[in-house]
Amino acid sequence: MTPDSYGALTNVVVILLTVFYGSLITGELLSLRRSSGSIQEPGPNLIWLKLALLIHFGVVLIRGFEVGSCPVGSRWEAFSLLALLIAFLQWVLVATSKDRSTLLYGLSFAFVLQLGSAAFSLTYPGEEVPVLDSIRSLHAFSALLGLAGVSIAGIHGVLWTLLRRSIKKGHFGLLFNQLSSLESLSVLVKTATTISAITLTISVASAFILLDDTNRERSIGFESIATVSVWLIFMILALVPRSNNSVTVWRTNFSLVGFLAVLLVLGWISVNGFHAG
């Protein structure tokens, strides 16, 4: 079947979602400006974020029903699902930690991915893609959720490093004022690391089940190797407890490596498509 039976409607929905994320970022920037950069408590923008997540989830669900499996068969679908999962994880972190100082950055990355999705959707040839069975759907979904966790951990790791540097050097600029604290960011990095370690474990486990009955050459692409490497690193990061500053430095450095790996995987998917497809 052709998973683009809605054609123009799909393009419109994907573009609208991009606009929605763009508006959320604008709202967040305006909130930051109004409060001179330090917003830690939830505000009205979070209601809009919940609405965006709900709509995006609805779109993915409808698409899932249309193609009969987890919608990752094409580039635009994979990018859009990843954008949703990153925005969702970022929201989960804000809701649990009550620290929304990093919301802007997580949403910005989700926006970039959704923008990529819109670009792929507009140039999508509408070719046939295979329908995924439930294990493949679980494998693809958990892998993307894992990559979302790695991205969020990476983004927070970068922010932790930058804030630490600005405190160390006594640079009291935008980041010093806007970000909450090293302690809070370190907790967020650890939480995102644990989430990604768990979900990547599910993805890797389901991959082992699939390896028995699939063409191995087709299944093990660059992104598989990169994802397994990230999984190994993040398993270790999740198991090491939060203790002193040096451990956090080490953790944030590796989460940054993981984030770079995600970017490489995304680059690979952009060119070659998702191996699950």
Next chain:
Amino acid sequence: MKIYSLTVCHKVFPIELREKIAFKSEEATAFLSELKDKHSIDEALLVSTCNRTELFIGTDNVHKGLSSLEEVLQIWERERNFKLPICPPPNIVDHHKSVERLLRVTAGLESQIIGESEIQGQVRNAMNHSSDAGVNGPVILKLWEKALRCGKRVRSETPLGDGALSVAYGALEVAKKIFGELSNVRVTVVGAGEVSELVLQNLQGQSTKSLKILNRSLERAEHLAKTHGAGLGGLDELPQALIDSDLLIISTGASEPVISKEMVLKALSKRKGGGLLLVDLGLPRDVDPAVDKIGDVFLYNLDDLARLVEENLKTRRDAIPEAEEIVHHEAKQFANWLDSRRLDPAIRSLRGALENAGLYELQQMKRNLSTEEYERMEKLVRKVINRLLHRSTQELRESSDQLEKNFLARLESLFHIDAESEE
């Protein structure tokens, strides 16, 4: 009604004069009661703090308002035994400026430390004296509400009140950036001199995980420890304090650094917690500058914190135009409310005149109507008048600030109504 005010504040008058004018709580109520009895002022608000004494009154008569304030000033001078200088003159300001004045004061724009939040509580409490004295009329009450709302808006929508403005608070701001909440932070203050005392005063009210004072002489530190509920120890406990503390603030007055790089490295090898923040407020410095090279240590000295304070001050200064915009907006809203209030008697009279005319005509037809029909017609007349007037009165209220000066008089003469008697 118009608002007039008398202002004696820190910008113009020295502390010697301000302290003579300042009112204690019970004096404020007595003064406002006297204002009501002797000057027939029914609406007044007195904001009296260490930096200002400002009296706001509401009156219909301009001449009476201004002369009352002048008399008040003379009474103050006589009773409190001081003489205000002729130049600069005491600030008696007119309606528009008075409204803006209270809004600016509450927003912290007129404070000595710009953006400080204490003034908002002081303005809030000032209304208690007004209500105790019975001078809390609707106009001054509305202005007071507007001022508090304005202050709240300025604080939430602009950075006017953000950031620490003292070196000691600056140290706590950096600590919060590292450790999050201060309730997770173990604090040690080394030294018991004036600087340490100031730091401990700033720490008061902040709940820390633990607080300890180390000093060469225990006798001197004992008093400070008791006052601030802190633990006490000698300088020999410093190596252990480096292991057990998250934030260590030091100011000993020693001529050589008290904390060396080796000492910190040794402590770090035994530490279990996160980073260590060392705040060196000593002059000469108490911490070897080489300590800053250690990754897990954040070292701040007086210059670093002064820069932080300067940045915060700049942020506050930059926020002034934005805060002033909010003040203008709120002042305009208050002016609109006051203008619309002026229209009420005329609108009531107009409505009454139309109703009377309608009901008079209905009365003429009464003998041809049954009781039920008459009641229905009466309701209809009122409904028609309401419908006719609703929109136009709403528009009048909304554009009350743009009405011509003699509009009300013309309205009254056109419909032969007497607003004064209605009122």
